[in-house]
Amino acid sequence: MTKNLVQYIVVRGDLKWPTGALIGNACHASVAAIVKHMSTDPETQEYVSQLDSMTKVVLKADSADILQDVCHRLDQNSVKYYLWREQPEDIITCVATTPKPRDLLKPLLSHLKLFK
Known part of the structure; x- marks a missing residue:
């Protein structure tokens, strides 16, 4: 049974x-x-096992510093993520969480708005 898993991308x-x-x-x-x-996180495994019901939320950060703050918040709450750096320029462009319950992630990222 799904736990309302969602992947956030900032x-x-x-x-x-x-x-x-x-x-x-x-x-x-x-x-x-x-x-x-994938190999170590049961919620990620569950998320990808239900391809037709994946949910993602895409938010906007106004700077690299805000993305770094997002990473800090995720670290403090033991949420795994991936910080993407565009190469070869080494520019931080976005961060994606592993799929987690919405109730866990939403409060950590509520200060950000949807990317439009």
Whole structure:
């Protein structure tokens, strides 16, 4: 039975990049978070076992510093994630959590708005 699992992806909104490039980076981060933790995280395993009911929330961070703050909040609450760096420039562009119950993640990220 699902626990209302959701994966949050926080993307920098201050980068003046084409929308497709930002979406690509978000996809990279999402896949990386899942692949990196798939073998050790039961909630990630459950999430991918239900392909037709996956839920993702994409939020906006106004700077790299805010993304670093997000990582700090996740670390403090033992939430695994993947911080994506665009290469070869080494630019932090987004962070994706592993799938977790919405009730756990939403309060940690409530200070951010949906990416539009």
